[in-house]
Amino acid sequence: MHPALRRIGHFFTRHIDGVLLTAVLLLMVTGLLTLFSASNGNLVRTSGQLLNMMVALAVMWVFANVPPHVLQRMALPLFGLGVALLVGVALFGEIVNGARRWLDIGITRIQPSELMRIALPMALAWYFNRNEATLRLRNFLVAALMLAIPAALILRQPDLGTALLISASGAYLIFLAGLPWRIIIALGVAVACSMPFLWSAMHDYQRQRVMTLIDPTADPLGSGYHTIQSTIAVGSGGILGKGWMNGTQTHLDFIPERTTDFIFAVYAEEFGLIGNLVLLAMLLFVIARAMMITANAPTLFTRLLAGSITMTFCTYAFVNMGMVSGILPVVGVPLPLISYGGTSLVSICISFGILMSINTHKKLVQT
């Protein structure tokens, strides 16, 4: 190969993790196939998603080329901006579907909670990294506060799903940072005890979602409808599935939001248990690879950030599939890399780009 070409090739691939990229591409192809069926063969929508994927992969490449120390420097300002925007939402946000989640910044509307998904783990990782030598209980309290502020602001919007998932990403990080076991146990007991109070603090629609999970048939045409229909889709898929483009629940319009949050119902109906095992294997493969990257990350900042990213990805996948198969309440969480939608794709790919960056900048850091 010509040296110039090789150099160009090297420029594009030197910070890309081939293993992770392969798994991500496989999942994306699966997503496109499922979306094509879910949208009843709508080429416009499917090619739109293909474009989203291109953009997301480009963004991933960009982030893979950003050295971790740059991210580390950006962590606090980004977090500050995120909190400021969330406060802005609380004060001036637009109400859409009964929730104040959007902020009009003149040019466009943004959803600051999306920014927080990546800003919070970065900020926490930065904080622990800064205090690595002298880690005390006090530092964990500060970290908890850093977690609680955005979580509370998002919960207020109200957006229980995002608040819980952002809290989870922070909680994984604090756990990895070495939160003492006695505190973990004490917290567990405290959470269990506060459940009744949490219940009374919930909004009606949130309670209803929880009640729907316990007995979806109580309101089959209302809030239970999603769960009932998606569970039927999954169950009726059987071992081998009904075949691609052949799902009756899908194609006769029984699954609501079947290209976005409930796309897994389409997949499970058409590809069955075998397909589900393949998908679980692919997702586990991504998680395993990300765990390896985490374990070998060079600094505390990168370790904690990579660990949080890994577990957040795992949690998103679990929560989405659990919701579709009727063991978790309906919270608006997409299935990573499969669900239709550019925002979710880009934010997932940013996190994979960060993982790749962490994995490929080690030697640069060392030298």
Next chain:
Amino acid sequence: MSELSINPGIEIRDSERELQRFRGRLGLLGIFALILFGILFLRFFYLQVIQHGHYSTLAEANRISVLPISPHRGIIVDRNGIELAHNYSAYTLEITPSKVADLNDTIDELATIIDITPRDRRRFRKLMEESKRFESLPIRTRLSDEEISRFAAHRYRFPGVEAKARLFRQYPQGEMFSHVVGHIGRINQREVEQLETEGRLANYRGSDYIGKTGLEQSYEKYLHGTTGIEEVEVDSGGRAVRVLSRTPPVSGNNLVLNLDAKLQEIAYNAFGDRRGALVAIDPNTGGVLAFVSKPGFDPNLFVDGIDPVSWKELNGSIDKPLLNRAAAGTYPPGSTFKPFMALAALFYNKRQPQQVISDPGYFMFGGHRFRDGRPVPLGAVDMHRSIVVSSDVYYYTLANELGIDPIARFMEKFGFGSRTGIDIIGEAAGVLPSTEWKMRRFKQKWYAGETISIGIGQGYNSYTPLQLASAMATLANDGVMYRPHIVNYVEDIRTREKTPIEPKPLRNLELKPEHLKIVRDAMVGVNKDGTGARAFAGAPYVSGGKTGTAQVIAIKQGEKYVESRVAERHRDHAWFIAFAPADKPTIALAVIAENSGFGARAAAPVARQVIDYYLLGKVPNQPAPSEDN
């Protein structure tokens, strides 16, 4: 451990222990992730393997919708094939209330392109109250082609409004047959429950109508037919995507009646503007030839739900057009009871035919004077003459001699005081008085004095015109009694197979022919030179008859006091029973004309016209008898 040694160059400010602790925790999270995915796998296994059958069924149930196809209802024709109830296809404009934002606005809008009367609106409102919201309900029926095309052009403006081609039930003969053919109407909740207990509800999926009265009700099972099924694949909005299978409906069977529509018409018109009833029966089979209750009503009003104003008018009318007088109206039989009393006397051997009773114009019993209404006493009366001239005293004394319970036992055999079992619903039983009846009804013993007026068909006696016609037919048929039936046979519309409603002899009264002859001869005498002679003057056939007068004591409770009609409604009811031809009767009938006075004058001419047509085909050309005071 070996992994750590791979990266010896990493500068870790803390000890190796810190990294190891981190990796330990990461390992725990790895196990946590595996547990989460394990839970998902178990859930998928449960749903997709263990519960697969259950969810497959649910998915199929989602996907496949079974649509009923309603069958055509059988038609009803008279013995000559004249249609009394038939179907015609027409467009209706239907609104599904649940799909319409503002019902009144929509109807007002519709009214700008299609004629919608206040009556249509009232009827629609009433239907709304009685139905579920997701049903589509007719706002206008029988749209013209022009109206349909006008609606089609504006259709986009009316979501939730549809023009549907439907079969309509129509009763071309109108009020004349209202009480015998009856009518259909929209199925109500009570009928749904009834169908459910009988296990027939499934067959009514897709049916909006059910027989409500008359033959439409009693022959519902034959008329309705079998609902067909179309299996269609539907989407979540319930829209049909494609047809999977189809079982065509089976049309209901037709009813062919014993009734003669022309005979019915002649009888109906013969009443003129009087209220009354007539039942004519073929004594040899029990087949009902005419079944009139006047006034009737237009049954077509009821088919799509009657509007409240029309209903109030019918239901509140002093003429009681909704009352089926022939089967559910009960009246004292008056002197038409006398032939049966004479038979009872012969049966019990209490009186010989030639035995002469002295009729001084009254009968004294227990210090009470039972009078005969006529100015000149009859004097010596034997059985024949007692019927021909209708002696009261003869039957006062006879009743006294027989006693109430023997009379009741004998009359019971003729069907007095019990339902005949005719093939329409809503028959009244009437009252056949006896000691036991009085004890049951009033908790009082029977007084011998009460028996006297029973002999002339007054007192507690109370029977329907149908019972009297049936008794007359039995007497005319030598004591062999048939169950009266309106339907001759049920005809399968496809195979043309006929299922006859068998003439079923109910019982043989085992009457002696010589006894029957005495009474029938006397009845022939009535029409020849007795109370029926004037009405049957010049008839080319020999007939038997008996007049009667039922006393009306007072206006019944619940009726409004309307001065102009009171006097008329105080008058007696006129009865006439008859059979012809005398030697081999083919028709037996009972007529009652309400508040018309003496039977010979108002009721017998009706009977004459009916028998004339039935035996001779003669259509009356003179106007119906008008009221003469």
